Amino acid sequence: MSSPRPLLALAGGVLAIILASLGGVAYATLRTRPLAERLVRDVEAMARTRYPRPSHVTPSVPGTFAQQVAPELEEVLRLYSERPGALGAGASGSPCLGVIEGREPVSAMPPACREEWKKGRELVARVLAATHAEEGGLPEELGDLASPEHPYAVKGRLALLYLLQLAALETRMRLAEGQVAQAVDTCLDTLALSRELTLGGGLIGQLHSAAGHGLVYRPCAEALDAAPLERKRAAVAQLSRLAEGFLPWSEMLKQESVTMQLLYFGELMPAELLAALPEGAREVATKMPDGKRAPANPVTARLMWRKMVEGYDALIPAADRVPEARQRAFEAFDARSASELFSVEGPSGANYGRFAERVDQARLQHDALIALVEADLKRTEEGRWPERVTSRAHRSFVLESSNLGEARLKPCAPSLAEQALRVTADVPSGAWVRQTP
Secondary structure (H helix, E strand, C coil): CCCCHHHHHHHHHHHHHHHHHHHHHHHHHHCCHHHHHHHHHHHHHHHHCCECCCCCCCCCEEEEHHHHHHHHHHHHHHHHHCCCCCCCCCCCCCCCHHHHHCCCCHHHCCHHHHHHHHHHHHHHHHHHHHCCEEEECCCHHHCCCCCCCCCCCCCHHHHHHHHHHHHHHHHHHHHHCCCHHHHHHHHHHHHHHHHHCCCCCHHHHHHHHHHHHHHHHHHHHHHHHHCCHHHHHHHHHHHHHHHHCCCCHHHHHHHHHHHHHHHHHHHHCCHHHHHCCCHHHHHHHHHCCCCCCCCCCHHHHHHHHHHHHHHHHHHHHHCCCCHHHHHHHHHHHHHHHHCCCCCCCCCCHHHHHHHHHHHHHHHHHHHHHHHHHHHHHHHHHHCCCCCCCCCHHHHCEEEEEEECCEEEEEECCHHHHHHCEEEECCCCCCCCCCCCC
16 A cells, blocks of 8 residues: 555645745735835826916917916915805805806896905906916916925815806806907806816816816806807817817826825835825825825735726726716726625726716817807808707707707707707897897
8 A cells, every 4th residue: 555645745745836826926916016116106207297288379378377377376275265155165055156157147146246256356367367378287286296284285276166166257247248258258268277177186176177167168158159250260269279188087097096096005105115206295195184094904905005006007098988988898897896806995987987977078068169159150151050060069969940040059968958058140230139048
């Protein structure tokens, strides 16, 4: 009878190989120094990012938006801090909203709204003028890599959103006063300020931008509809240049990946790599008061870091697809994440999909403004409304009309019905009569 020792030795050797292999896999999986080194590179690239977006005015002002707006920031923050509250941070419950959107006449505007508008009017004009800069991008202290201890870091972007609300009200007031050309100028500058919030403002900037765009949408549409022929032609070119400077959603997700890694895992970085970060990013990693923190268990923390990086790497390539394809890709990503044997927290496709839908709506509104002006121009030039929307909004909107004096730009999707706009034929004499939506 043969001895069992050779079999035991063989089994022991196989077990040792298996354990060594598993140990090697575990070491490779849990090793985070390459992630930290990559994070340092990504932070440095993000800090160097420039935004050479086209200016919507000619000639543009030399320099960047950040340089132009910097002297105004202290007063912007003061105005925001001292606001009486008629215009809120999101304005959804604002008593001024009915006037801004044109559902109520300017004569019905509460006195508090009028006071806020007057108080901020000159500052709003100076900040809007800063959007004429030849290059975009928020000041560093308003971005995701700003030190959390900087006085502008917490409220800076909110303060600019507040100015967007005041600018939307200014557009409406200009219209009520019959100052159509000035109303168009103000609305285009306001759209430009909305765009600036996305250029270095991260996810928060994107969402604030979408909110501001929604506020100025209707007063801007009315101003463009009422504008004389040549101003309409110039406005189409300006709106197109504004659209060229929109930040792709994929770029926002790349920045979001960097920011979230700093918040969750910055303190897990080796000391020399942490020291290599720019000062603001280093403080985001170590001093953010409400920052996220990795789990106390070191194994779970390292698995979570790797999953976060791999998750963003999977979401980013799908981010700029058309909404339906993006949603399918994000849902598939979430399904794969949910089926993992050892599940740890990572980025959510569903959450970023919902955020992207808000930005999609702002882009759709922008396309609608272009389509409105182009339809109005066609009506003036050819004596009849065009049979279809000719701009890039042709997949999202249809033009309906039962008479030569008025048409309606309607979204194809029933869920977006509230985004419809009315277009009125130009009055031959050039006279302007205020229309109510």
